[in-house]
Amino acid sequence: MLNNISENLQKGKAKIVKQLVQEAVDAGIPAQEILEKGLIAGMNVIGEKFRNNEVFVPEVLVAARAMNMGAQVLKPLLSADGVKASGKVCIGTIQGDLHDIGKNLVKMMMEGKGLEVVDLGTDVAPETYVQTAIEQNCQIICCSALLTTTMPLMGEVVKAAEAAGIRDKVKIMIGGAPVSEEFRAQIGADVYTPDAASAADAAVKICVGC
Numbered sequence: 001m002l003n004n005i006s007e008n009l010q011k012g013k014a015k016i017v018k019q020l021v022q023e024a025v026d027a028g029i030p031a032q033e034i035l036e037k038g039l040i041a042g043m044n045v046i047g048e049k050f051r052n053n054e055v056f057v058p059e060v061l062v063a064a065r066a067m068n069m070g071a072q073v074l075k076p077l078l079s080a081d082g083v084k085a086s087g088k089v090c091i092g093t094i095q096g097d098l099h100d101i102g103k104n105l106v107k108m109m110m111e112g113k114g115l116e117v118v119d120l121g122t123d124v125a126p127e128t129y130v131q132t133a134i135e136q137n138c139q140i141i142c143c144s145a146l147l148t149t150t151m152p153l154m155g156e157v158v159k160a161a162e163a164a165g166i167r168d169k170v171k172i173m174i175g176g177a178p179v180s181e182e183f184r185a186q187i188g189a190d191v192y193t194p195d196a197a198s199a200a201d202a203a204v205k206i207c208v209g210c
């Protein structure tokens, strides 16, 4: 069943993916497993083929659409369990970067934990995160990056928060496929997490401690 989801996602069959995800849910497969072994697994195959020039941007875009439709089915389930917290977070994909699937998953998981999430979308300038955190009173700034060329801009978010005098009031969380704990330490951000579920857990911990 999970392979079937992955294969149809790779073909960009969004409606079928949505239906198969619902069937997997009805069959009692845990939502996290459907996400990781069905949807994300399929997206990883597409990523590999994209790198090898076996598929191109249009195919990747239809696969991304299928991924989003499948994830929508899982949204209420992924967020149903665990601790609920209150807190406010702003999130966006860093400047120059249009990848938003991972960012949307992080948002989904955080909302499920009770956090209020201000979604800045993609291609977000460092100053915009900081301005939003000030104006909307956010405890956390969350930055996602999928490109090795855009991830250094996350360091500019840290610098912009320092320049605006809010560095001690706001935590900066980073993530995305090329990002690592080593990179986090290098730019002076507060938290790196490898996936959406652990990002939501980390945000809850921060907000509980606020």
Ligand code: B1M
Pocket (backbone or CB within 6 Å): 040, 043, 044, 046, 047, 048, 050, 051, 057, 060, 061, 064, 096, 097, 098, 099, 100, 101, 102, 103, 105, 106, 142, 143, 144, 145, 146, 147, 148, 149, 173, 174, 175, 176, 177, 178, 193, 194, 195, 196, 197, 199
């Ligand atoms: Co792009 N792309 N892409 N792409 N694309 C990658 C990232 C790439 C690795 C593909 C490859 O070569 N194998 C490669 C980057 C290489 C590099 O930088 N070293 C690449 C490239 C090169 C490009 C273009 C430059 C291609 C071109 O035009 N020549 C171009 C750049 C456009 C731009 O951004 N300016 C481009 C364009 C696109 C599309 C628009 C076609 C599409 C994006 C559609 C969209 O997002 N709406 C796309 C896609 C879909 C991909 C791949 C195939 C899949 C990415 C994805 O959504 N994965 C990707 C290959 C791959 O990753 N295997 C690829 C699934 C998603 C759930 O994972 O986002 O990593 P991810 O999120 C994870 C974790 O990283 C984490 O949580 C999620 C899991 O739970 N996470 C966080 C994410 N953010 C977090 C934040 C956190 C914590 C955790 O805290 C705040």
